[in-house]
Amino acid sequence: MEAPWGIVNAERTWYVSAQQPEETEAEELSPLLSNELYRQGSPGVSFGFSVFNLTNAIMGSGILGLAYVMAHTGVLGFSFLLLIVALLASYSVHLLLSMCIQTAVTSYEDLGLFAFGLPGKVAVAGTILIQNIGAMSSYLLIIKTELPAAVSEFLSGDHTGSWYLDGQTLLIIICVGIVFPLALLPKIGFLGYTSSLSFFFMVFFALVVVIKKWSIPCPLPLNYVEQYFQISNATDDCKPKLFHFSKESVYAIPTMAFSFLCHTSILPIYCELQSPSKKRMQNATHTAIALSFLIYFISALFGYLTFYDKVASELLEGYSTYLPHDVVVMTVKLCILFAVLLTVPLIHFPARKALMMMFFSNFPFSWTRHSLITLALNIIIVLLALYVPDIKNVFGIVGSSTSTCLIFVFPGLFYLKLSREDFLSWKKLGAFVLLIFGILVGNFSLALIIFNWINK
Template identity: 70%
Template structure:
């Protein structure tokens, strides 16, 4: 066999070669796996790479939570309504635990390969096919994420405008152009999202989009407080509805376990909500004194705190509306508290977060598209603009014509989210790890793959059948 090329730790060709220095480092990592660094040490004497530089533990946890928290928080109350409090709690705990475990597998693979991106793990495991597959999955996942954000604009911006105008949203929605959700979505996309996405560098949005995390925490606190502002049974708009509800005794009773055809959306929504795996390695690269155990502690802390915020917002949202909860939680507050000042501030905060986060999510999608489809072409502004325009057009069309945000959570969550969260980390670990197949970690990776495939396919099939039955 030919000797590997020079350059220890560098990935070359489709599968890559490593010098004996890399193999020696792997052996040392096996001996001290929890404290061994994931990446090669910086050059000696480098001032910029001294151990005291980099992100602190707390700031890394914040960055990870900012990557986790997103539009999924608006759909978790609906998931609880269709699984029950206990059923939801068990499923959410399972998904959060498996998300943490799959991150552990990714970090373990980084110890062996020294790569710093999800796509490169696919390259090292399965060659160029693996890299293209991961990149394509990320493209679909992020398009779904952007669509879910713009769906929030379509559904919430008309109510916010009506609230500020002190008018009745229902009375103007059919007459006034400025309360047409699709038109407002198109205007904001053309005037705000598209220009920001066109910028060659968008670093300042990385800081402002961090505000979205605080907006989500604020959202959760408001949901908890406003539980006592909406009476139960809910206020009704017609005598017919009142007669129907008077014959029902379960409207204000929480269910511990519940199963219906809508339950199929639960796990995909949770998978969509906890997906942060494409951000784990970049966050690791900025971590001070990086090691597998330190980054795993960051992950457990970030996912644990996100679990707490998700659970509390879902619980109080469900206990406010019970079985009448909307698939997009804010719609219920728009209906029953249309002019509440606090709810209006939440809407504005969420909309602000959306408009700054969508262009940020767009950047890795465009990079992946250029890598997969246009890597043979030279870099040019024409290609940059056309790809940006095409992606934004696709996202806007999805947001305009998808009737319900739960459909985005369901389809994207059951396909790309389960792949990135469960299937790919398990597959890559099975391929790259030198452990015996019956070792605990490989058995765990195998179980992760099986769980992801089974849950994803089952959820997708049930979602499709629910569409057919409608």
Template identity: 85%
Template sequence: MEAPWGVINVEPGWYVSSQQPEPAEAEAEAEAEAEELSPLLSNELHRQGSPGVSYSFSVFNLMHAIMGSGILGLAYVMAHTGILGFSFLLLIVALLASFSIHLLLSMCIQTAVTSYEDLGLFAFGLSGKVVVAGTIITQNIGAMSSYLLIIKTELPTAISEFLSGDHSGSWYLNGQTLLIIICVVIVFPLALLPKIGFLGYTSSLSFFFMVFFALVIVIKKWSIPCPLTLNCIEHYFQISNATDDCKPKLFHFSKESAYAIPTMAFSFLCHTSVLPIYCELQRSSRKRMQNVSNIAIVFSFLIYFISALFGYLTFYGKVTSDILQDYSKYLPHDVVVRTVKLCILFAVLLTVPLIHFPARKALMMMFFSNFPFSWIHHFLITLAVNIIIVLLAIYVPDIKHVFGVVGSSTSTCLIFVFPGLFYLKLSREDFLSWKKLGAFILLIFGILVGNFSLALIIFNWINNK
């Protein structure tokens, strides 16, 4: 099958048309070609009258795409892997995520396309494009529904903590009602924006909320004694049986450890947003975008590790899959905890419109690829996605199920499997080159970890039932 080198223009500013390039025969030629082809992206932006998005806003947008509800479940993961086990796994996932972004950018330069879906088209034809688009849609819908599930669960509690008196039965304390209102008033209008770069301001605000959240977790570690106690009607009830429960474990494995790598993969997945951000980056080049990705991953890693470590050292084995619920239980009247809860909920909420972009793009490429950009299609698909994620948020019982299933299936495919597989297919480098060997390792790691984790999670579900 002859590769279709023309690229379809679906949404303004995201795709560029090009002629078939000559693939690099060696690493040096590939590097030279990368620097020559990257300006095509900038030229297209200027041709459409857009100066592009600044370097700092691009970093904030990518960090915003990385950091979301996953930060709330990492302390739970540490409790079931141990401090050293968690540190090793988190570092491996972060490094592999950065390397897979490097492969994606390299392939985009070689093929002169700027779409994850079109990489699947180049590698395996129409079936490859459909599989990638379907995976992106499933992943992003799962991610957005997990964010809204947190909003539905935590926002009524956060509001009630600022109120005095009995307000039970009020509409503003009903999670489903608040969820629908927020999606109509905030999520849907932001998701309708035509370009992902417009969310730079909300992304920077969300990042500082995440930093505030991590700092509060560090500070409040000394406000909750261990063994853990609950204050109920001015009487303290010890719920931790022994001081052994207050000793951190360096390595620990249980059936819940099956959620570790899927949750981490879920937490570092930003690959569906990398290429749209790359298209809108000022003076775009592969090296410049790789630096954006590296900075975003490093800062996200630090915030993830700090919040997970001190969250675990606060609650130890009693930490739940949503650490906000733990703070509500043990520090119900703390003003700082109440404030940071609202901040993290707002940060998680603002992530939803950002994830809308790649999901909508994948849907438009699947169903309207032969049509010019239409605001009607743009509006209807955004509305349909919004309705689906609200329904899922209403009916999904536990956030760890979203982390586990989505993380072990679609997240591992988008971070590990697809970049490695596509690079092995598209690159003409020798198989013993470091990139191709790395791509092969990435592919095998993703297949093994994804299938093993998903099998364990399903096995746990069957046993629990």
């Protein structure tokens, strides 16, 4: 629980800042952040490493679902939507940084507390908890889908029906033997270094997608089409569509929002930035989002140009079918699985922190409570991974609900609540547009996704 003087000091800081008509570079430097770095005896993290950390926070399992999105929106439709989501994500970070500086608050949950009291803090923490559960479930879905294929590629002969080729069995073994023990650790800093490799794995993945576009023929072999799609194959299937909309297009913006979410990491990274200022952090954010946009777009474009309308909702599935013993594909698959495996226990920590903050904020640390909460979270994400049939469902539901809240709704709502600017100011109008966009797109997408499920 935060000390009362922290809230009073934050309120005073906001009031003083709100009375100043213009922000200068000197005023952008938060005294709170500077004092924290001074007390720690640390010069802070360099601009380059901050960009790297942000890019690593942005990029995740969403990269495997974007080619499917392009297949159902078209190349130009996808490009437009991805650019809009990236720009809005960058603008919402701008609002978060403005509020962080003017309130001296350094966490997303405490920003909710400052704006709407305890209900605001609980709402943000609950949203982060659900978001992280969804992210962990998407990672486990990748393990369930790709690990059996990776194992089979190292085996010769027919091993059909073997337990070590059953995705559900392997998932349970991995979670019990690796994920749960690592998530139990009270400090897991070393996984921060190993998970940083995931960015390079994503870059490697994008390069492999580009290279392997010319290794898979189009039209696709008829036996693959009959086995997986039950439709005819034709040369027309090899023509990219500039615009294309179907009932699956509803997954587009939720998947993109899921893919660009880094807002829970923005304030902690800002606190560690060398000479922290809004301008430097905003530049770091622009750079990280631009790099992520580029890698996302390249992997989605060439993944789509490889499989066209027959691209799987999880891109690696197509390569597993066509190039089962290709050394490069096997290598990138192992890299993705390694990154996923080490990222899951890392995401446990903010999820568990959010849960503890909502229900046990006034209790001292207890190994029993720590272990039970970790076990409960593991059971939830394993059940979701076992029984959710398709990764696009995770992207759709989580992306249209919690991701849109954290990227669009909360930054806009908090800024409208806290800012003393005139409502017709550009920032407040932008915050209002962000809020309305998040509410409308999130609810509309969620309603259509549920409607599609009911019809099926």
